[in-house]
Amino acid sequence: MDTPERNQIGAPISKFEDSPVFNYINSLSPIKPVQSIHITHTFNPLNFASLPSVFTSPHVNSHKDSRFLKRYNCLDPSKSEFSSENGNKVCTNEGIDTDVAQLYDNSAELQENFDSGVSIGESSVEPSTEHSKFAIELPGILKYDCGSPECDPTLHCGNEAGCVLKLSGKSVSLIQYGQEVTLNGSPEGEVHLSEMCRVDQKKGVECDWESLISDATDILIFNSPNESEAFKGLIQKSMDPMTRCCTSVVSQLSRNDIDNMQTMQIVDPVGSSEQHEINDPSAEHEESGELQEIDQTQDYPADTNLNSMSSSMSEKMDGEVGTCIPYASKSLSNLHRGVRRRCLDFNAAGARRKNLGDGSNCSSSILSPLDEKIASHDKQLVPIKPSGDSSRCMLPGIGLHLNALATTSKDHKNVKLENLSSGRQLYLPSSTASFPSPTDSQEPLNKSLTSASSERDADLPESGVSHVEDASQAALYLISDDFSQNSPKKKRRRLEHAGESESCKRCNCKKSKCLKLYCECFAAGVYCIEPCSCLECFNKPIHEDTVLATRKQIESRNPLAFAPKVIRNSDSVAEIGEESSKTPASARHKRGCNCKKSNCLKKYCECYQGGVGCSIGCRCEGCKNAFGRKDGSTPIGAEVEQEEETEACENSAVDKALQKSEIQNNEEQNPASALPRTPLRLSRPLVPLPFSSHGKLQRPFLTVGSSSGLFTSQKLGKPNILRSLPKFEKHFQTTPEDEMPEILRSNCSPNTGIKSASPNSKRVSPPHSNFGSSPSRRSGRKLILQSIPSFPSLTPQH
DNA sequence: GAGTTTGAAACT
C-alpha cells in the first residue's frame, strides 16, 4: 500500500508544528502530539498512481486495489492510533496525507475536552464517507501546488478538477469519489467547493492550521446547509477555541452556501485520484445540543461494488442509527472511529426518536468486530435503498447497495429536511447516499463530483442539492410515517421502502447463503444483519473473504452485477430538452425488465420497483408501468396517477421509490458502469454504496468489472459519449459513491474503452432518447445532470 | 404465517 511516492507527497510537518495554532491545540489537548510519522494518508500517492493504472488497464482489479489501498490507508491502524493519541495529528500530517477525518477528530476532541456539555463521540467524529468524501486531485491541470510546504495555503479551483486546499504548502483536498459525490448531492458539494476556494483565497494567507482545520471541518461536517447549521449550533455551544475557529469558518461557508459542500476532489498531477471518506459529524439533536454521531463512511474493498458503496454511506439521523455495513468494513473497522451502519432504518430512527428503542429495525447492523464496539454507541439509520441511494448513504445510496443505496439516498435526504424543518437535524447520507447511498449513500451514499470539469461542478451542485432535498423529503416522509403511522403494515411498508433504499436490506435467503445476487443484502453490498432471516448466511463480516471472493466472481461474470439497477436519465442535458418529452420516466432500469405477467405494475418488475419507467431496453410484455411504459406512453402522468391511486402510505412509498430511483439514478449516473446508467452511486450509494453511493445508495461503486466497463466507456468517449449518451454520463457522474469510485477507477483505464454494455450482454440500458425524464419533477435534476456529462474528465473518476 | 406467483439470477 504504502509506496515511497506517498512519502514524497507528504509535506513536511515542521511548519504545522510551529504554527501557533498547532501549539494552541497542543496546549488544549491533553493528548500530546506525536511527531508526525509517515502516516498512511488517506491520500496516497500510491493511490493516485493507481488511478493512472486504472486508466491504463481495463481491469477492475487494479482499480480495486488502488481503492482498497486508499481506504486501507485511511483505516490504517497506525493512523488511527496516531490520531487518537494526538489530537494534533492533523497538523503533523504530511501534506496530502492529512485526513480530513483526523482534522475533524481533532476538533472534536478539543470540543470534548472543553465543552463537556457537548458530547461528541468518536462516532460523531468519524468521517462519514458518504457525506463527506473528499478526494484529492493533484492533476497537473489543477493549479495545485504540489504541496511544497511553502506554498500558500490557498485553494485552487481547477476549472475541471476541483479545488485543492493547500495547507502549509500541503494540499489537502477532500474529494469524494466522483460517484459518491454525485450521489449525495454532489452538486452542492461542488458548489461549496468553489465557495470554499473563494474563502480560502480570501484568507489568502499562509495556510494556517486553523483555516485548514476549519475548512476541513466544514467540509467534513456539512453535507447540506442544514447540517452545517446544526453543526454551527453545536460548535457555538462549545467554547473551545478550535470550535470557534471552525464556527467562524462555518459561518463564512454558510454565507457562501458552502455548507452544502460535501466533497472536494483533488486531482493529482498524475491523474490518479483518490478518495477519502470522512464521516461527517452529525449535528443531529440540536435540541440536545449534542453531536451525536458521525456516520462512518463505508469503505469498500477495492472489490466492493458500487452498490456496496452506496449502502455504505452512512447517515445520521437524530442520533439514531441504522447502520449499514459495507463489505469494506474490515478496513474501515480499523478506523473504527465511526460506526458503520449496515442500513438505515427509518423505523428504527423513528423509534429512537420516540425513545421506543425498537431493535427490530436495522439498528443492529452488522459491524465489523471493531465497529461493533462502536456500533452499540451509535446506530445510524442508513437509508440505503441506494443504492440509491441511497442518499445515495445514499441515499446518493447512494447508494451502496448500489441499487438499494441509490434509492435510499433520497430518503435520507428527505429525512434531513424534515428534521431541519422540525428543528431536529438528521444527517442523511449524502449518498449515498446511499447513496448512499449513501449515500447510500447512499445513497446514499454520493454523487460523484469526480468530474473535475467546471461544468460538472456547476451542474453537480444543483443536482446534489436536489438530491439532498429529495432525500431529505423522503426521510421526512419516513419519519413522519413512523410517528404518524403505527400500523404494522405501514411500518412494514416503510421499512420495506427504506430497505429498498438500499441501506437496510433484509433478506430471507435459505439456500443461497446470501452469497448470490438473489440475496438483496449481498446484491446491495451490505452484510446481513439481525433483521435478516437468512439461513446459513455467509454474508457477514466474519466471512468477509468469502464475500469478497464471491463478489469478485460475480463481478467477473458481470461487472455491472452490483451496479445500481436503476439509472436516472433526467439528468442528461440532452434529455431535458429533447428526451424529456419523449421519455416518461426520469430514470431507467439498467438492464430493463423482462416481465411477462405482472405488466410491470408490481414490484416483481425491477423497473417499477425502482420507481422508473420501462424503456426500450425492457423485454416486458404488456407493459403498463405507471412510471413510464416501454413505449413511452405513460410518462409523467403515470407517476402521478400511481401516487394518487395508492394509499397515502403507498404514495409516500412511491414517492420514495421515485426519489430513490432518482437518487440511484444520480448515483448510477456516476457509475457510468451502466453506461447506460452507469452507482453507487459504489458506489451507489461511494456512493451510496457509494459516486456514493453514493451507493446503496449507488455509493461509490466498487464493482470493479462493471464499473470499470461502464466507466471506461465513459472515459474513452466521455465527450462524445456524453453528448451521444447524456443519460449515461449523468449516471456516471452522479453515480453513487460506491459505484462511481470503482467505475471511475476501473473504467478509467482508457483501454477498457467503452464497454457499453454489461458484459453479460444484458442490456445495460443505454440511454434511450426515450428516457427523457418526466419533466415536471426532475427538470431541476436534469439540469444538474447535464452538467455532469461534461465533466467526465479523466481526473476525478479516473 | 403458509403458500403461490413472479421474474431475476444462475446454470446448462
Next chain:
DNA sequence: CAGTTTCAAACTC
C-alpha cells in the same frame, strides 16, 4: 445466445 433451473422477493390468502 437461448433455454432451463434455481432462488428469493412479492404477493395472496
